[in-house]
Amino acid sequence: MDEPIVVGIDIGTTKVCTLVARVEGERTLRILGVGIEPSQGIRKGTIVDLASATQAISRSIEKAQRTSGLEITSALVSLAGSNIESYNSKGVVGISGRVIEMSDVNRALEQAQAVSPPHNREVIHIIQRGFSIDGQEGIRLPVGLHGYRLEVEAHVITASSAAVENLRKCVQASDVGVSQFVLNPLASGEVVLTDTEREMGVVVCDIGGGTSDMAIYINGDVWHTIVMPIGGNHITSDIAHGMSLSLSQAEEVKKLYGCANVEDVADSDVFTVRKFGEDRSSTVSRKELAEIINARVEEIFELLLLEIKRSGYDGLLPAGMVLTGGSSLLPGIRTVASNMLGIPVRIAGPENLLGLTDQLHSPAFSTSVGLLNWAILMNDATSVMRGSGGININLPKVDFEAIKTFFTRLLP
Known part of the structure; x- marks a missing residue:
């Protein structure tokens, strides 16, 4: 094919997503293959069970190969974790x-x-x-x-050499080479940021299941990056402990009834759930749930604010923050973020995709699609270097x- 084929493997705490795409026209991506698999053996962006993680990654790659009809030999792979x-x-x-x-x-x-x-x-x-x-x-x-x-x-x-090597080993077990590792917020920034935001000064924050990944852009360049080991799974855990629910129940309750901003929930709003040790379902106030969620969300943005101030660039961000990642889908989170940080906040996800895109427009897939955009930049750079003989x-x-x-x- 004349159009290049690009592949990205997003290995997160919640899911593994392998995407295969063809670059058409002016950098338009046509998604040819999608492989989404629940993560196993990965905690806070780091491999903790090599066998389980390898199996999850292998299943994701197999699904992408099956839907695309193409064999994957190499890919760009996302990287996060507190070891960054x-x-x-x-x-x-x-x-x-x-x-x-x-x-x-x-x-x-x-x-x-x-x-x-x-x-x-x-x-x-x-x-x-x-x-x-x-x-x-x-x-x-x-x-x-x-x-x-x-x-x-x-x-x-x-990054920690051991953490990188463990991740590489998991991918190579499927006979797929790692062409490059890409830090999560840099991949996400490729699809959610505008050139104007990069020039003015902006923070991109990808809040996933196990980590919150942040990058500060000023004058079009990356000036600061950080990966914090806190994310949506901590909110789920708080709900499970505060309401005596299993983690799977707590995750479902968060998605169906959760809200990060307490003021958005009426006192009369209730839902039913069956708690541990109870024979029948009981009625729970949504405001009570919102208060549990709000406490953790405020903590996340308080830590982000401290990191922004520590970087010394807090006064150079007129474009504010662009929020993405699966946890950015939580209702009310944009309001809480804006109030905590004192800057404009918007939520963004991938756009301008063709092909198998049913799920991919969600902010949860910003890093996944961002890896494909990063691959396009690498292809452009490689072409330039080859055309120049690599030196002169x-x-x-x-x-x-x-x-x-x-x-x-x-x-x-």
């Missing part, structure tokens, strides 16, 4: 007054990574935050400019738009 850490770094190289080439940019980024992470950690992403030439800042794409000194500010994201660039023939997109968004 990040830091900002600088790299400086000499140019000697000549034209800056791609190889110089690569050398600068390598210098930014000069401080090697500990032996038990590995670098997942090196994302440029901006370049300066001879002290002049604010340069987005230095290739083709003259200068003597090139400096890059980079955001470096690392023939300036008149280079696709500068593809290079700009690549260096503005990401550098794996």
Whole structure:
């Protein structure tokens, strides 16, 4: 086929979602295969039972292969968990007054990574935050400019080597190679953020079952990332304990009657449920349920607010927060988030999809679809690098738009 095929495997605490898509026209994705399987052996984004996790991932891949009619040999894989850490770094190289080439940019980024992470950690992403030439800042794409000194500010994201290797082993058990790991909020940001929001300053927050993943974008680049081990499963657990229900009952009650904002629930609203130790169903106030949910949701956004302030960028976010992930579907959560954070908040999910898209427009699949968009960016960047021989660039023939997109968004 002329159109490239892209594959993403989103391995979350709640579900494993494998997507196969064909890129059509102007970066339009036609979903060819979907494999959604409940997660097993995964807690807070980390593998805790290798055999169970391998089986869940294998079933998801098999479903995607069956629905697409294609064999999956490699894929981009999502990454989350409390083992994720990040830091900002600088790299400086000499140019000697000549034209800056791609190889110089690569050398600068390598210098930014000069401080090697500990032996038990590995670098997942090196994302440029901006370049300066001879002290002049604010340069987005230095290739083709003259200068003597090139400096890059980079955001470096690392993960536990053991956690990454366990995840890779689970995927490879299905004879599928991992072409790259992608941090959850960066994948989600590819589908829910607009270019205007990235430029102005925005937070994307993906609240899943086991983790809340956040990335701060300013001037079009990623400036800060964090993964917190708290999410929708904690809300479910609170409901189970507070109302004497099983976890499966609590999850169903949360989806059917839950609300994060107590003021949105009338005092007269009730529902029936059968609690532990009772022979018959009893009537429960929805307001009581909302109060349990509200307490945990407020805690989540209080922790997010502390992290935003700790980053030092809390005054640089006029576009507010874009909320996504399965837990963003909870009624009233946008109101609570806006009140807690004091910034505009909107909820977003994937758009502009073709093919097998029945479930995929939900915010719960932002990371899954985001992996496919990330794969498109990688394909563009690979084409540019091949066209330039990987080192020297023939300036008149280079696709500068593809290079700009690549260096503005990401550098794996």
